[in-house]
Amino acid sequence: LTGPAGNIAPGLEFDSRYHAHIHEDYRNGHALCNDLLTNYASYFLSIDGGTIKKASGWSPGYTLSTALLQIVTFFADPDFSFNPSSESITNLRHMVEKFTCATCGHSYGNPNPAIVDYNEIKSDKQQTKEEIISKEEEELMKSERERLQFQRELVEKLMCGVTKQNVIEDKICLGYPLLITRDNRGRLWPEIVLELISYDAYVAEIQKSGEDKLDFYERLKFRSVTGADYNHWLPLYINVNHFMQGQTIIQNSISVIHNGTAQGSARYDFKPYMALSVLTTLMNKSAVRLFNGEMYESKQAIEAYCHFLHLLMHFIDIFPGLENRINRSVEMFITALHNRNKKVVPDIGEFLIQIALSTKYKFNDIKNYLYKEYFARQIFWIRKNSTIPNLLDITTKDLPEIFQAVKVSNHLLVFNLEMAETFIFPGVKEHLDRLHGYPPAIIVEKFQQRLKAIKAIDRYSVLMQAIRLNDKIKSPDDMIDLIRRSIHVSNQQGYTNIL
Numbered sequence: 001l002t003g004p005a006g007n008i009a010p011g012l013e014f015d016s017r018y019h020a021h022i023h024e025d026y027r028n029g030h031a032l033c034n035d036l037l038t039n040y041a042s043y044f045l046s047i048d049g050g051t052i053k054k055a056s057g058w059s060p061g062y063t064l065s066t067a068l069l070q071i072v073t074f075f076a077d078p079d080f081s082f083n084p085s086s087e088s089i090t091n092l093r094h095m096v097e098k099f100t101c102a103t104c105g106h107s108y109g110n111p112n113p114a115i116v117d118y119n120e121i122k123s124d125k126q127q128t129k130e131e132i133i134s135k136e137e138e139e140l141m142k143s144e145r146e147r148l149q150f151q152r153e154l155v156e157k158l159m160c161g162v163t164k165q166n167v168i169e170d171k172i173c174l175g176y177p178l179l180i181t182r183d184n185r186g187r188l189w190p191e192i193v194l195e196l197i198s199y200d201a202y203v204a205e206i207q208k209s210g211e212d213k214l215d216f217y218e219r220l221k222f223r224s225v226t227g228a229d230y231n232h233w234l235p236l237y238i239n240v241n242h243f244m245q246g247q248t249i250i251q252n253s254i255s256v257i258h259n260g261t262a263q264g265s266a267r268y269d270f271k272p273y274m275a276l277s278v279l280t281t282l283m284n285k286s287a288v289r290l291f292n293g294e295m296y297e298s299k300q301a302i303e304a305y306c307h308f309l310h311l312l313m314h315f316i317d318i319f320p321g322l323e324n325r326i327n328r329s330v331e332m333f334i335t336a337l338h339n340r341n342k343k344v345v346p347d348i349g350e351f352l353i354q355i356a357l358s359t360k361y362k363f364n365d366i367k368n369y370l371y372k373e374y375f376a377r378q379i380f381w382i383r384k385n386s387t388i389p390n391l392l393d394i395t396t397k398d399l400p401e402i403f404q405a406v407k408v409s410n411h412l413l414v415f416n417l418e419m420a421e422t423f424i425f426p427g428v429k430e431h432l433d434r435l436h437g438y439p440p441a442i443i444v445e446k447f448q449q450r451l452k453a454i455k456a457i458d459r460y461s462v463l464m465q466a467i468r469l470n471d472k473i474k475s476p477d478d479m480i481d482l483i484r485r486s487i488h489v490s491n492q493q494g495y496t497n498i499l
Contacts, residue, residue: 006032020079024156161225162201173199173246177230193228194300202233237311272319279312284349310437313429327360340373356420376489378406396476414466
């Protein structure tokens with residue numbers, strides 16, 4: 001015999017805020033994570049690949065009484081790493097006292113209601129009473145259910161994985177753990193840990209390491225709830241109150257990421273341009289990881305992108321100079337070839353985000369300049385990753401190998417273009433404000449499907465359609481001409497010297 005499942009009664013919000021091993025399930029009732037129960041393995045499936053066996057603590061010799069004794073022991077120890085606040089305990093007590101089970105009628109005042117025969121036909125009186133509920137009342141009830149559901153989802157999403165406190169009910173500053181390294185050119189290479197922790201939890205990790213503060217984040221590594229390494233942390237913009245409460249922490253965090261140090265010298269103080277640099281890097285590098293197979297095309301990954309976008313947009317609002325800086329960058333890009341060089345614009349992906357945020361220029365205004373530079377930068381990698389001896393002598397039969405040599409780069413180009421088109425548009429900040437920084441679920445689902453299509457692009461004809469160059473590049477011969485022109489630009493920019 002297999003073991004039973006264990007759930008809290010549906011509608012009673014006794015969740016991970018009150019016990020560390022209860023996990024949210026709004027359909028069946030919140031699930032108990034105990035090796036006695038079949039709920040045990042499902043929570044860890046994404047972490048351990050299903051190696052933990054369901055109900056491994058269950059024995060066919062258990063009776064209902066002995067099983068319930070085990071559950072009593074489970075509830076006796078909430079296994080928190082902190083002491084719950086008196087307000088939290090009071091809130092739980094009031095919630096339990098007010099709860100009535102919609103199925104059996106169990107309540108605080110009536111813990112043992114009569115057993116109901118669920119197969120009996122409802123009386124005519126019951127049916128009549130139900131039928132007189134007006135459509136208006138049904139709509140109001142539906143609206144209220146949706147509001148409560150959204151509120152519950154926010155409480156769950158905006159919860160610290162360590163302390164189990166949440167932004168909605170507790171005054172905490174919440175953000176993403178990051179593992180940040182720098183290459184030999186000083187460029188940031190951040191990995192985003194897709195879970196949220198609070199400032200207090202992050203500081204506690206620093207203090208456990210024996211440090212009073214984290215002067216150089218590269219020196220230490222911490223372990224997240226899901227076992228991922230991280231060495232820094234960046235708060236989010238969730239709403240106005242959350243930002244105002246944590247603005248100093250947010251700005252200091254960005255400054256530390258940008259400078260690599262938290263030392264108190266004035267030259268390391270936060271400056272608005274740092275927000276533009278750090279946040280566009282985070283948005284772009286998360287896309288790179290996604291396409292390199294290091295991050296699953298998950299809802300959480302897209303939500304993280306939107307969280308960083310939301311924070312960047314707010315910085316642009318409060319520091320108008322950032323808008324001017326973005327517009328100047330785009331203007332310089334289109335005025336002269338040397339302004340498009342890697343030394344001026346190191347990363348095309350980050351620059352595409354700035355184009356989408358520009359209030360002065362549209363993508364169509366600069367796409368010809370951008371594509372010339374983009375394809376010129378690819379020549380170095382085509383030469384390095386292909387077996388073609390002389391790129392000046394290529395023929396149409398070489399196009400598949402050339403595409404394969406820079407396939408990930410092409411995928412990233414399409415991704416960044418479509419990400420900007422989907423999530424960066426007039427009024428998007430107001431949408432994100434209403435949803436506490438989260439994109440609408442239906443848009444996320446559609447974009448997830450689009451991601452699969454982007455990763456399936458395997459030839460230039462499909463790429464040209466995706467980037468809307470198919471009006472100019474209509475044939476394989478046109479593509480050959482584009483590559484040859486790109487070789488010339490690459491030589492001019494100093495990326496290659498192909499003669």
